[in-house]
Amino acid sequence: MVMTATSAFEESFEDDDEVLRPLVTRKGWRQFVGRPVVPPVLLSLRDWEALDDEARMSYDDRRLDYHGELVVVRTAVVEKVALEGRRLTRLNRRARGARRGLIVSGDGGTGKSTAITYLGKTFELMSRQQDFGASHIPVVYVTVPMAATPRMLAAEFARFLGIPVVRRANITDVMESVCGVLEDARTGLVLVDEIHNMDLNTRRGAEVSDTLKYFSERIAATFVYAGINLESEGLFSGTRGQQIGSRFKLITTGAFPYHDEWKGLVATLEAALRLHRHKPGTLVALDEYLHQRTGGMIGSLFSLIQTAAMEAIDDGTEMIKKTALDGLQLDRTAESQRRPKASQRS
Numbered sequence: 001m002v003m004t005a006t007s008a009f010e011e012s013f014e015d016d017d018e019v020l021r022p023l024v025t026r027k028g029w030r031q032f033v034g035r036p037v038v039p040p041v042l043l044s045l046r047d048w049e050a051l052d053d054e055a056r057m058s059y060d061d062r063r064l065d066y067h068g069e070l071v072v073v074r075t076a077v078v079e080k081v082a083l084e085g086r087r088l089t090r091l092n093r094r095a096r097g098a099r100r101g102l103i104v105s106g107d108g109g110t111g112k113s114t115a116i117t118y119l120g121k122t123f124e125l126m127s128r129q130q131d132f133g134a135s136h137i138p139v140v141y142v143t144v145p146m147a148a149t150p151r152m153l154a155a156e157f158a159r160f161l162g163i164p165v166v167r168r169a170n171i172t173d174v175m176e177s178v179c180g181v182l183e184d185a186r187t188g189l190v191l192v193d194e195i196h197n198m199d200l201n202t203r204r205g206a207e208v209s210d211t212l213k214y215f216s217e218r219i220a221a222t223f224v225y226a227g228i229n230l231e232s233e234g235l236f237s238g239t240r241g242q243q244i245g246s247r248f249k250l251i252t253t254g255a256f257p258y259h260d261e262w263k264g265l266v267a268t269l270e271a272a273l274r275l276h277r278h279k280p281g282t283l284v285a286l287d288e289y290l291h292q293r294t295g296g297m298i299g300s301l302f303s304l305i306q307t308a309a310m311e312a313i314d315d316g317t318e319m320i321k322k323t324a325l326d327g328l329q330l331d332r333t334a335e336s337q338r339r340p341k342a343s344q345r346s
Contacts, residue, residue, distance in 0.1 A: 023117065023141050026160055032117070033124050033139075037069050042274050060313050063274050067309040070302065071272050072118055073265055077253050081115040082122055084249060089123065089188055089222045098247055099216060101223040103195075105230035106253030109299030109331065112226040115253070116191050117141065119224065123189045137161070137185035140221075144197040149204055150211040154178060157215070161185075175211070179218045187221045195227035200240055209240050255296035262296065263287050269305050277318035286322055293325065293334070300334040 021028030040062045043051075051059060072078070084102055092099040104112045120139040127138035142156040154174040158165045161181050165174055182190075192212065199205035216223045225248070227235070236245040256262045263284070270283040283290065283305070294300035307328050308320045317324070329335065 024143055024156065024160055026137070026162055029120075029139065029141050029160070033121050037066070037071055039272065040066050040274055042276070045276050048276055063313055064310050066274060067306050067313070070269065070306060072114060073268050073298075074118070075111065075256075075265065075298070076261060077111055077251065078115045078118050081251055082119045084251065085116075085119040085123065085189070085222070085224060088249070092220075092222045093188075099220075099222060101216070101225065101248040103230060103235075103244075103248045103250045104224070104226040104253060105235075105250060106228070107255070107297070108228050109297045109333070110253035110255065111298045112228075112253055113193055114298075115251075116193065116224050116226045120189060120191050127188060132186055135185055137182070137187050139189045139191065140182065140187055141191040141193070143194040144192060144208065144227075145194075146197050147204065148197055148208050150175075150207045153208050153211050157182075175214065179215065182215075182219045182221070187219060190215070190219065190221045190223045191226070192223065193226045195225040195235070196230060196233050197227075198235075200234055200238055206240060209244070213243075256291070256298060257296065258288060258291045262291055265298070265301070266290055269301070273305075273309055273320070275309060275312055275318045275320070278312070278320055282320060286325070289322065289325075294330065295334055297334060300330050304328060304330055 021031055023029055023032055040059075043059070048056075048059070081102070081104055088100050088102055104115055106112055120141060124138040127136070140157065140160055142153075142160055145152050145156065151171045151174065154171060155165050157178045158174055161178065163174075163177050163181060198208045198212075200209055212223070227233070230236075231250075235241055256265065266287040267284050270280065290301060290304070294304060304325060305320070308324055311324065311328070312318055312320055
């Protein structure tokens with residue numbers, strides 16, 4: 001049987017219509033942990049050009065989805081959060097009193113969520129090897145809602161665990177249900193993102209902080225918080241803030257300086273691209289321009305390269321050049337910091 005370019009494509013990929021779920025649900029978190037980002041097989045230029053319209057659309061859709069995710073780059077901050085987190089989980093394993101925690105704070109788009117979710121993923125994969133059974137929930141990941149109340153936060157925990165929260169349920173009932181499930185599930189790590197939505201200067205924020213403290217005292221787990229500029233937002237001020245500061249280590253994130261790690265980051269992202277006509281080394285040669293363009297923010301860099309790759313697939317150019325990057329609009333913060341064009345390598 002003669003294999004056409006289309007049939008070669010069809011045999012290169014398994015059907016994958018799985019809808020990605022939010023991380024703040026148990027199903028979404030398990031999906032995140034168990035579903036590696038696998039680069040699609042890149043057909044030869046000749047086979048790609050020979051695809052019929054339907055096969056080309058399906059093939060390009062897979063590459064678009066892939067570039068929408070790309071890879072988790074293990075930066076120094078990601079590695080530090082993972083190392084400190086693992087140490088704290090071991091330290092807390094037999095602690096009977098106040099357990100120690102970790103806080104990751106910094107500007108938006110500096111990789112805080114990426115760092116704590118990577119920690120959570122590695123912790124869960126290691127925990128699964130111990131085979132505690134199907135009821136084991138090693139990691140919980142929740143976000144603090146805007147203008148959160150204790151009941152809203154408790155409901156976030158319940159939602160992750162799949163515990164129904166009826167309208168008439170009081171906060172005590174919800175909290176007791178959450179603690180009971182987490183104790184039975186032997187949860188070892190609790191990740192709380194968007195912690196900047198908890199304002200200790202307000203009554204609601206103080207009550208949310210007390211709720212988290214209650215959970216941390218009832219659940220034999222390590223708590224890890226992440227949020228935007230938490231020091232300047234008053235997380236460590238007042239009696240409650242002092243209590244948090246005495247129990248949590250702080251890791252700060254920020255913009256990358258234009259140095260070796262930034263250059264390595266650009267090289268890693270370029271190597272992950274799956275484009276047919278992109279010349280390797282093009283983005284590496286533009287690493288200084290990319291630093292200026294994004295202000296050294298890893299979130300902005302990812303967005304720029306992801307968008308450029310998707311545009312290259314959509315318009316058929318299959319390559320990323322400086323002219324294409326110049327034409328893309330980034331987030332407001334990156335654009336507001338954009339300096340006038342200087343002479344750059346093209």
